Amino acid sequence: MPDSFNEDLIALLPNLRRFALSLCRRSDLADDLVQITAERAFAAKDRFDRSSRLDAWLFRILRNAWIDHARRTTTRGTQVELDDAPDAGIVDGVRDMEAVLMLRKTEAAMAELPDDQREVMMLVCVDELTYKEAAEVIGVPIGTVMSRLARARLALSVKLGIK
DSSP states (O other): OOOHHHHHHHHHHHHHHHHHHHHHOEEEEEEEHHHHHHHHHTTTTGOOOOOOOOHHHHHHHHHHHHHHHHHHHHOOOOOOOOTTTTTTOOOOOOHHHHHHHHHHHHHHHHSSSSSSHHHIIIIISSSOOOOOHHHHHHOOOOOHHHHHHHHHHHHHHHTTTOO
Protein backbone atom coordinates (compact mmCIF):
# COMPACT_ATOMS: atom_id res chain seq x y z
CA MET A 1 0.00 0.00 0.00
CA PRO A 2 1.57 3.32 -1.03
CA ASP A 3 2.25 6.04 1.55
CA SER A 4 -0.50 8.65 1.23
CA PHE A 5 0.76 10.92 4.03
CA ASN A 6 2.04 13.60 1.64
CA GLU A 7 -1.13 13.67 -0.45
CA ASP A 8 -3.34 13.72 2.63
CA LEU A 9 -1.37 16.61 4.13
CA ILE A 10 -1.56 18.59 0.89
CA ALA A 11 -5.31 17.99 0.73
CA LEU A 12 -5.66 19.41 4.26
CA LEU A 13 -3.72 22.63 3.56
CA PRO A 14 -6.87 24.74 2.89
CA ASN A 15 -8.36 23.54 6.19
CA LEU A 16 -5.12 24.36 8.01
CA ARG A 17 -5.02 27.84 6.49
CA ARG A 18 -8.64 28.47 7.45
CA PHE A 19 -7.90 27.39 11.04
CA ALA A 20 -4.72 29.53 11.11
CA LEU A 21 -6.70 32.56 9.90
CA SER A 22 -9.24 32.02 12.66
CA LEU A 23 -6.43 32.06 15.22
CA CYS A 24 -4.31 34.99 14.07
CA ARG A 25 -6.59 36.98 11.70
CA ARG A 26 -3.62 37.89 9.47
CA SER A 27 -3.10 36.15 6.14
CA ASP A 28 0.69 36.54 6.16
CA LEU A 29 0.99 35.02 9.61
CA ALA A 30 -1.55 32.32 8.75
CA ASP A 31 0.60 31.29 5.77
CA ASP A 32 3.66 31.15 8.02
CA LEU A 33 1.81 29.01 10.56
CA VAL A 34 0.68 26.59 7.85
CA GLN A 35 4.24 26.33 6.57
CA ILE A 36 5.56 25.69 10.08
CA THR A 37 2.88 23.05 10.55
CA ALA A 38 3.80 21.30 7.31
CA GLU A 39 7.50 21.39 8.17
CA ARG A 40 6.91 19.98 11.64
CA ALA A 41 4.54 17.33 10.29
CA PHE A 42 7.03 16.15 7.67
CA ALA A 43 9.79 16.10 10.29
CA ALA A 44 7.63 14.05 12.69
CA LYS A 45 5.97 11.91 10.03
CA ASP A 46 7.29 8.68 11.55
CA ARG A 47 5.70 9.54 14.93
CA PHE A 48 2.20 9.98 13.49
CA ASP A 49 -0.17 7.25 14.67
CA ARG A 50 -1.90 6.01 11.52
CA SER A 51 -4.90 4.88 13.56
CA SER A 52 -5.68 8.49 14.51
CA ARG A 53 -6.97 11.34 12.36
CA LEU A 54 -4.35 13.28 10.42
CA ASP A 55 -6.35 16.51 10.48
CA ALA A 56 -6.61 16.51 14.28
CA TRP A 57 -2.87 15.90 14.56
CA LEU A 58 -2.09 18.73 12.11
CA PHE A 59 -4.49 21.13 13.86
CA ARG A 60 -2.73 20.38 17.15
CA ILE A 61 0.67 21.11 15.54
CA LEU A 62 -0.70 24.36 14.10
CA ARG A 63 -2.19 25.42 17.42
CA ASN A 64 1.13 24.74 19.19
CA ALA A 65 2.93 26.80 16.52
CA TRP A 66 0.47 29.63 17.15
CA ILE A 67 1.06 29.44 20.92
CA ASP A 68 4.85 29.46 20.32
CA HIS A 69 4.47 32.53 18.13
CA ALA A 70 2.29 34.32 20.68
CA ARG A 71 4.79 33.63 23.46
CA ARG A 72 7.71 34.82 21.33
CA THR A 73 5.83 37.98 20.41
CA THR A 74 5.15 38.90 24.04
CA THR A 75 8.77 38.39 25.09
CA ARG A 76 10.43 39.80 21.96
CA GLY A 77 9.49 43.44 22.45
CA THR A 78 8.86 46.10 19.86
CA GLN A 79 9.55 45.16 16.26
CA VAL A 80 10.57 47.74 13.69
CA GLU A 81 10.30 47.01 10.00
CA LEU A 82 13.59 47.38 8.15
CA ASP A 83 11.86 49.70 5.67
CA ASP A 84 10.92 52.01 8.55
CA ALA A 85 14.55 52.22 9.71
CA PRO A 86 16.63 52.10 6.53
CA ASP A 87 19.92 52.89 8.29
CA ALA A 88 19.51 50.06 10.79
CA GLY A 89 20.75 47.36 8.44
CA ILE A 90 23.61 49.33 6.95
CA VAL A 91 27.07 48.70 8.30
CA ASP A 92 29.80 50.81 6.80
CA GLY A 93 33.06 49.15 7.78
CA VAL A 94 35.19 51.93 6.32
CA ARG A 95 33.29 54.63 8.22
CA ASP A 96 33.42 52.60 11.43
CA MET A 97 37.15 52.03 11.07
CA GLU A 98 37.76 55.71 10.34
CA ALA A 99 35.83 56.59 13.50
CA VAL A 100 37.94 54.18 15.58
CA LEU A 101 41.16 55.58 14.11
CA MET A 102 40.02 59.17 14.72
CA LEU A 103 39.13 58.29 18.31
CA ARG A 104 42.60 56.79 18.87
CA LYS A 105 44.24 59.82 17.26
CA THR A 106 42.17 62.13 19.48
CA GLU A 107 43.07 60.15 22.61
CA ALA A 108 46.76 60.38 21.71
CA ALA A 109 46.47 64.12 21.04
CA MET A 110 44.69 64.66 24.35
CA ALA A 111 47.42 62.75 26.16
CA GLU A 112 49.92 65.30 24.81
CA LEU A 113 47.99 68.28 26.21
CA PRO A 114 49.25 69.92 29.40
CA ASP A 115 47.59 68.49 32.49
CA ASP A 116 45.52 71.61 33.25
CA GLN A 117 44.09 71.74 29.70
CA ARG A 118 43.43 67.98 29.55
CA GLU A 119 41.67 68.12 32.92
CA VAL A 120 39.33 70.92 31.80
CA MET A 121 38.71 69.21 28.43
CA MET A 122 37.73 65.97 30.16
CA LEU A 123 35.42 67.66 32.67
CA VAL A 124 33.61 69.87 30.17
CA CYS A 125 33.66 67.86 26.92
CA VAL A 126 33.61 64.28 28.16
CA ASP A 127 31.93 64.42 31.57
CA GLU A 128 29.65 67.27 30.38
CA LEU A 129 30.10 69.50 33.41
CA THR A 130 29.21 73.18 33.05
CA TYR A 131 32.01 75.74 33.20
CA LYS A 132 30.88 76.65 36.71
CA GLU A 133 30.89 73.02 37.88
CA ALA A 134 34.32 72.41 36.33
CA ALA A 135 35.64 75.58 38.02
CA GLU A 136 34.36 74.31 41.38
CA VAL A 137 35.92 70.86 40.86
CA ILE A 138 39.31 72.28 39.91
CA GLY A 139 39.15 75.24 42.29
CA VAL A 140 39.78 78.00 39.73
CA PRO A 141 37.67 80.91 38.39
CA ILE A 142 35.28 80.26 35.47
CA GLY A 143 37.39 82.50 33.24
CA THR A 144 40.37 80.23 33.79
CA VAL A 145 38.28 77.20 32.81
CA MET A 146 37.15 78.98 29.66
CA SER A 147 40.66 80.02 28.62
CA ARG A 148 42.14 76.57 29.33
CA LEU A 149 39.36 74.96 27.35
CA ALA A 150 39.86 77.33 24.43
CA ARG A 151 43.60 76.61 24.39
CA ALA A 152 42.94 72.84 24.65
CA ARG A 153 40.47 72.88 21.78
CA LEU A 154 42.83 74.89 19.60
CA ALA A 155 45.76 72.57 20.39
CA LEU A 156 43.63 69.49 19.61
CA SER A 157 42.40 70.89 16.33
CA VAL A 158 46.00 71.59 15.27
CA LYS A 159 47.20 68.12 16.33
CA LEU A 160 44.30 66.46 14.50
CA GLY A 161 44.76 68.56 11.39
CA ILE A 162 41.31 70.07 11.64
CA LYS A 163 42.55 73.64 11.68
